[in-house]
Amino acid sequence: MRYEIEKFPSQVENKEQNISxxxxxxxxxxxxxxxxxxxxxxxxxxxxSKIVHINKKKIYKxxxxxxxxxxxxxxxxxxxxDLLDIEQLKEINKIE
Numbered sequence: 387m388r389y390e391i392e393k394f395p396s397q398v399e400n401k402e403q404n405i406s407x408x409x410x411x412x413x414x415x416x417x418x419x420x421x422x423x424x425x426x427x428x429x430x431x432x433x434x435s436k437i438v439h440i441n442k443k444k445i446y447k448x449x450x451x452x453x454x455x456x457x458x459x460x461x462x463x464x465x466x467x468d469l470l471d472i473e474q475l476k477e478i479n480k481i482e
Contacts, residue, residue: 423462424455431455453479 397403404421424431435449451459457475460468476482 422451422455422459424451424458426455453481 401421404419431451434452436452438448438450457472460472
């Protein structure tokens with residue numbers, strides 16, 4: 387996609403505000419989130435992230451939070467939408 391983001395607003399950089407950036411090419415819906423709520427550093431989460439290939443095309447290769455960290459982040463934010471996401475993620479992945 388070749389987009390570059392040079393600078394986020396200071397409120398985002400200071401973790402006072404979250405921002406999500408959504409890319410939606412024809413067959414992919416990708417959301418980048420600048421702040422998530424897990425008890426790990428960015429480096430730890432990155433090292434435990436998963437590499438995902440979309441449609442088996444190498445051009446669609448992304449690092450994403452592992453499932454446990456994604457669920458933990460959504461649990462801690464506790465927004466109604468995130469709580470619903472947790473239920474759907476558990477159902478899709480057959481997790482109790």
